[in-house]
Amino acid sequence: EVQLVQSGAEVKKPGESLKISCTVSGYSFTEYWIGWVRQVPGKGLEWMGIIYPGDSDTKYSPSFQAQVTLSVDKSISTAYLQWRSLEASDTAMYYCARESESDYYFDYWGQGTLVTVSS
Amino acid sequence: QSVLTQPPSVSGAPGQRVTISCTGSSSNIGANYVVSWYQQFPGTAPKLLIYFNTNRPSGVPDRFSGSKSGTSASLAITGLQAEDEADYYCQSYDSSLSRSVFGGGTKLTVL
Numbered sequence: 001e002v003q004l005v006q007s008g009a010e011v012k013k014p015g016e017s018l019k020i021s022c023t024v025s026g027y028s029f030t031e032y033w034i035g036w037v038r039q040v041p042g043k044g045l046e047w048m049g050i051i052y053p054g055d056s057d058t059k060y061s062p063s064f065q066a067q068v069t070l071s072v073d074k075s076i077s078t079a080y081l082q083w084r085s086l087e088a089s090d091t092a093m094y095y096c097a098r099e100s101e102s103d104y105y106f107d108y109w110g111q112g113t114l115v116t117v118s119s
Numbered sequence: 120q121s122v123l124t125q126p127p128s129v130s131g132a133p134g135q136r137v138t139i140s141c142t143g144s145s146s147n148i149g150a151n152y153v154v155s156w157y158q159q160f161p162g163t164a165p166k167l168l169i170y171f172n173t174n175r176p177s178g179v180p181d182r183f184s185g186s187k188s189g190t191s192a193s194l195a196i197t198g199l200q201a202e203d204e205a206d207y208y209c210q211s212y213d214s215s216l217s218r219s220v221f222g223g224g225t226k227l228t229v230l
Contacts, residue, residue, distance in 0.1 A: 035219070037165075044121065044224040045157075045165065045208050061218055095164055103171065104212040104219045105155035109164040 002026040004034075004096055004110035011116045012086050019082040020113045022096030029077035030054040033099035035106060036070065036081050040092045050099060051079060086117045122147060123209050123222035130228040131199045139225045141192045141209030147220060149190035152212040156185055156194045159206045159224075168207070169194060196227070204229045 007021040022034065035050040049060040051070040058070050067090070069082045079096055094113050097106035124142040131137040141154060148154060156169035167176050169185035172192065182203075184195045192211075196203055209222040 037221075045159075045210075045221040047210075047219045047221060050219075059218060061216075097165075100170065103153050103155075105153070105167065105170050105210060106157075106165075107167050107170070107176070109166070112164050 002098065002108045004098060004108055006094075006096060006110040006113045009114040009116070011118070013119055014086060014088055014117055016086050016117075017082070017084050018086055018115065019080050020094060020115065022079045022081075022110050024077050024079070024098070027098075029072075030074060032101055034072070034079040035097050035099055036068075036079075037095045037097060037106075038064075038092045039095065039112075048081075048094075053077075053079065086115075088117050088119075090115060091117045121223040122213055122216065122220040123211060125207075125209060125222040125225045127223070128226045128228065130230055131196075132230045133199055133201060135199045136195060136197045137199060137227065138196075139194045139207050139209075139227070141194070141211075141222050143190050143192075143211060143213075145190060146215040147190075147211045147213040148187065148192055150214055152214070154185065154187055154192040155210045156183075157208045157210065159208065161205075165208065199229055201229045203227060 003025045030053045036048040038046040048064045051058045053072040071080045096110040098108040100107045157165035158168045159165040172187040173185045213220045
């Protein structure tokens with residue numbers, strides 16, 4: 001069974017750093033792209049970026065490229081989304097999702113990680 | 120503003136048929152990139168509902184169907200049920216942006 005399990009909710013202050021995780025199981029981690037999607041409370045889905053764990057090739061949305069970093073640890077089948085300096089506007093739910101091997105859609109999703117940034 | 124345009128809301132009575140449109144352009148849907156649809160209930164992660172324009176993953180009722188024509192796609196739900204009340208999002212690839220894009224989402228209300 002394919003599963004993506006994300007790390008728990010975080011409460012941070014502006015300016016702090018953060019790294020959230022997405023641990024996968026049930027398939028070969030290195031053979032599928034993993035994407036990250038942001039959802040601000042009450043708003044829609046925003047495609048942030050995607051990473052290929054096999055070689056860490058990454059593609060970012062310009063809206064997020066300067067703010068976040070995607071990475072993976074193949075040894076533990078885990079993908080990461082990282083901020084160096086959080087802002088209040090980063091408050092949102094963040095989902096990781098597996099991109100289908102056949103096209104640009106997400107066939108499995110993590111449960112989401114709520115990030116709250118407040119002073 | 121989303122690259123793919125969806126109506127903010129649609130509604131229908133139980134048993135009725137509703138459609139949700141997803142309008143794109145020549146750099147995404149019109150460029151023959153496939154469309155997928157997701158269903159999201161409050162407080163939960165999105166779930167894949169339709170892929171490759173018309174295909175349903177295992178377990179998705181055949182009351183849900185997708186179609187595509189030109190620069191637009193549609194999600195149709197027949198025999199509307201109260202449990203279908205959720206947010207629905209379309210997704211495609213955009214060649215000018217070189218990335219996937221989502222529609223703004225549509226809230227379905229079952230009257």
